[in-house]
Amino acid sequence: MTDAPRLNRQVCFALYSASRAATAVYRPVLEELGLTYPQYLVMLVLWEDEPRGVKELGDELGLDSGTLSPLLKRLESLGLVERRRSGEDERRVAIHLTAAGRELSSKAGALPKRLAEAAGLTADELDQLHNTLARLTAALHNAR
Amino acid sequence: MTDAPRLNRQVCFALYSASRAATAVYRPVLEELGLTYPQYLVMLVLWEDEPRGVKELGDELGLDSGTLSPLLKRLESLGLVERRRSGEDERRVAIHLTAAGRELSSKAGALPKRLAEAAGLTADELDQLHNTLARLTAALHNAR
DNA sequence: CGCCTCTAAATTGTGCACAATTGAATTGTG
DNA sequence: CACAATTCAATTGTGCACAATTTAGAGGCG
Secondary structure (H helix, E strand, C coil), X not given: CCCCCCHHHCHHHHHHHHHHXXXXXXXXXXXXXXXXXXXXXXXXXXXXXXXXXXXXXHHHHCCCHHHHHHHHHHHHHCCCEEEEECCCCCCCEEEEECHHHHHHHHHHHHHHHHHHHHHCCCHHHHXXXXXXXXXXXXXXXXXC | CCCCCCHHHCHHHHHHHHHHHHHHHHHHHHHHXXXXXXXXXXXXXXXXXXXXXXXXXXXXXXXXXXXXXXXXXXXXXXXXXXXXXXXXXXCCEEEEEXXXXXXXXXXXXXXXXXXXHHHCCCHHHHHHHHHHHHHHHHHHXXXX
C-alpha cells in the first residue's frame, strides 16, 4: 500500500477517539440530568455568568448560531433557561437561567471528578494533557 | 457561583475543542478530495487492507452501522468503494475499493504533515500527546 | 434624512453520532 | 433436524456541527 498514511499514527484520529470516549463517559450521568454534552457546556458557561447573548456563548464554546439556536430552544423547553429579546439592542437575545437551571449546577458538580477517575492518568498527566490540548487548539485556530 | 465546575478546567472540553479544531484544519484539504473527515477515516482503513466488512470498519473506528451504512452509500455514490454482499455469509457486506478509491490514497498523503505543521508542537510533544491520548481512550473505554 | 455597511440571531440543508428497533442469515443446542 | 439465541447490516429518530443564506436591527456618513 505504498506510503498511505496509517490510521493508528494520526494524532487527529487520536483526538477524535478520545473526545468521543470522554463524552461517552459523561453521557449516562448527563442523561440523569436530562442534558446532552453540548447542552451541559452551555449550562457551564451560564453558571459562570449570566445572562449571556447567543454570540457570547458561541465565542466561549466555538459554536455558531446554527448550532446554538435550536439547542437553546431545547434548554428553554426543558425549563432551564429563558430567552429574552434585549431592550437596548433588539437584535440580541439574552439567555437567562431559570431557578431550575441554577439548581442543576449542584447536581453537575460530580462530573469532572468522574472523568478523572475513569481516565487512568495521574493528576500531573491530566494537567499536562490539558495544557498541551489548550496550546494545540490555539495553534490550530491560528493556522486557519 | 459557589463550586460549579468551570469550563476552562475541563479536560473533556479541551478534547472536544482540540478535536474540532483539528478536523477544521483538515476540512479544506479534504474538500478538494471530495471527502468529509469520517469518510477519510474509512478510506484510511480500507487503504491499509480491503475488503472489509461493515463491522470490521466499525471496530477500527468505534462507529456503528447506524453511522457507517449511510456513509458507505455516499462513498459508493462517489465511485470510491463498492458494497458487495458476501457469498459465504449473506449477512455480511464486503466493502471493496474501486480503482478511483485506491488512487485517492496518494493525494491524501500530505494531510498528516499539514496537521503537524499547524499544531505548533514539537515532534516529541506530538508523540507524547498521541501516546497519552491512546492510553486515555483505552482507559475510558474500560471504565464504561 | 437616506443609504450603506455591519452585526445578531434564526433558518435551511448536509452529514455525522448514537440509541433503539427491525429483518434476515447463521450458529448453538437439545 | 427444529428452534432459540446470536450476529450483521440497515433503518428510524434525535441532536449536534457547520456552511450558506435570510431577516431584522444598529450605526456610520454624506
